[in-house]
Amino acid sequence: MNTENFYVTTPIYYVNDKPHIGHAYTTVLADVLARYHRSLGDETFFLTGTDEHGQKVEKAAAARHLDPKAHCDEMVLRFQSLWERLGITNDRYIRTTEEFHKRVVRQILQELFDRGEIYKAEYTGWYCVGCERFFTEKDLVDGKCPDCGREVSAIVESNYFFRMSSYREWLIEYIETHPDFIQPSFRANETLGFLRKGLGDLCISRPKSRLSWGIELPFDPDYVCYVWFDALINYISGVGYLQDDAMFEKWWPASYHLIGKDILTTHSVYWPTMLKAIGLPMPKTIFAHGWWLTGSTKMSKSLGNVINPMDMVDRCGVDAFRYFLMAEMSPGNDANFTEESFVARYNSDLANDLGNLLSRVLKMTLRSTDGVIPPPGAPTADEEELNSEVSAAIDAMETSLAALKFDQGIAAAMNAVRAGNRYMEKTAPWTLAKKGETERLNTVLYTAANALRQISVLLYPVMPEKMAELRRALGYVGGELNDAKISDLRTRKSDLAGRKVVDTAGLFPRIDEKEKEKAKTAPRPAKAKKAVPANVVELIGIEDFAKVELRTAKVIEAEKVEGADKLLKLQLEVGTEKRQIVSGIAQWYAPETLAGKTIVIVANLKPAVIRGVESKGMLLAAKTGGELRLVTVDGELPTGAQVG
Incomplete structure (x- = not known):
C-alpha cells in the first residue's frame, strides 16, 4: 500500500448547478497541494470529479425538461471548463456515471450483501431532498433538516441497510489513537461527539418507485444505491480498485481527502465504516476546511450571495484569484470574501510588494548592467539579512505544507518580499550607480534578483502563470520557466548570474480606487448614510x-x-x-x-x-x-x- 506517494482528492461535486467559490476553493487548495508535492519531488496523484446520481440531480434535470444523463453531460462541462481556466492539474476527472465506477460500486455492494453487512428492513423517518439524507425525529431542528434548514418529508418504506452501527466502538478508538486522521483536531472532537450519542445503521438504497436515477442494486433491481454510498467509492475506484491492482497498491491509502466541514459526517463516519467493512486501510487524513462567508453569513444559493469564480477571474486574473483564496483562508477556519478585501490584498501584497520589488530590480539591472544579472561580490550583513529572510520563508513553507496552513507559508514568502523592498531602500542601488561603486552595485542587484528567484519557486504552486512570468523576466526560458523545484532551493546553486532580464509591463498592475468601486456588486441602500473616509472619525455628541x-x-x-x-x-x-x-x-x-x-x-x-x-x-x-x-x-x- 502507498507509504510515500502523495494522493489528494476533492469531494466530487453535484452537477445540479454551476460551480461556485466553495467548489473553486477546495479544488484550488488540492491543486496547490499537488503542485507543492510535485515540486518536492514526490510522485503525486490528484483526483477530482462530479457526483452525477441522486434525487437532487434528477430534480434539477426534470426542471430543465432533460434526461438526467443529458443534464449531467451538459453541467459537467461547467466544472471542467472552470478547472481548466483555474489551472487545475488533476490527474483524473471521475464521473460517477462512468461504467467502470458503476461496476466497482455494484461489486462492493454484492460482496457486502453476501457477507451479511447489508440487510433489508422497513424504515420510518424524515427525509431531506437537499441533503439526500434520512433523519430521526430527535435530529430535526424546529422540525426541519439539521444541516440545511429545509423542510423534510415523512417516509415509511422498505430499504436496504449497511450495518454501520457495528463499527461504532472501533471508529471511536481509531480516531482517538490516530490524531492525524481527522483534521483540524476540533473536527475530530465533533465526530467523536456525534459517535458517542449513538450510531445507527445506514440506509444505502432508494426504491425506484421514488428515485430511478442511480446505480441499480445488483441483488434487487427494484432499488438504486444511495448517492453517498455510491459517491464515496470514487476515492478508490478512481485509483484502480477492483480494476488495476498495481495502480491501487501505489496510491491507496489517500494522503488527504479535502472536504468542506458541511460533509464531515459522511466522510468521517460513513466512509471509514464502509472501508472497514470492505477490508481496506483508512485514508491518512480527512481535512475539513471552513466556509467562505459574506459578513457572518455562509455563501448560499438560496440567499443569493454566492460569488461566481468566473467573475473574479475575468476581473482580476486567475493567479490573483488563486492567491487570494490561499492567503485569506486558514484551512479549517471560516473566512470572509468581499471584493473590497480582494482588491485591498491584491494591491498590498501583489502590486505594492511583489510587483514593486520585481520592477525595481529589472529597471536597475537594465539601466546599470545592460540588462545582465551580474555576479555578486563579497556579501555584507545586509545580504545576509535578506538571505536569512528568504531561508526562513523556505522553512515556513515546508512547515505550513506539512500542517496544511498555506496562509502561514504564503505570509512568510511575502515577508521575504517586503524584506527585499527594505533591502533595496537600505542599499540604494541607484545611489551606488551614481557613485560608480560597481562591485557593490552588482552584489545588490544579484542578491535582490536571487531572492525573487527563490520566492518565485515558493509561490509557483499558488500562482503558476505569474511566477513563470516573473522567472521569464529574470532571464529564464523554455522549460526552465516551470520546472523549478522547491527541493532544489537548498541543494542547487543559483544559476542567475549572466542571465539577461526582460522588461515587463508590470507583473500585477495596481487596481485603482475607481476599479475598486466598480467591483462592489451590492447596491447601496436607498437611505444609506453618507460614507465617511476611512481615516476620519465620525463625531458623536455626549448625548x-x-x-x-x-x-x-x-x-x-x-x-x-x-x-x-x-x-x-x-x-x-x-x-x-x-x-x-x-x-x-x-x-x-x-x-x-x-x-x-x-x-x-x-x-x-x-x-x-x-x-x-x-x-x-x-x-x-x-x-x-x-x-x-x-x-x-x-x-x-x-x-x-x-x-x-
Missing part, C-alpha cells in the same frame, strides 16, 4: 454616548456554541444579575481561559438570538489585523460597576 451603558462583568464559565466554530457562550456575573452573552471570540480564546476574567460589556443592548442561543449584551474587545483582545479591568473592581 449619543450617554445612551450606551457599559458595565463590568465577571466570566463565571464559557463553552463553545454547538455547530458554530467562532462562537462562545459566556455566563456572566453583572452585579447581582446573571447574564448570558454569545460572542465570536472562539478563534482567540479557549473557553477554559476565560473563567474569572473581569471584562466590560454593553449592558443595555437589545437581546438577540444567535444560532438558537439567547445573548443579552455585547462584550468589548480590541482588534487589529488578525489579533483580538478583550477589554478587561485593571485591578480589583466589583462586577456591575459603571464604565465611562
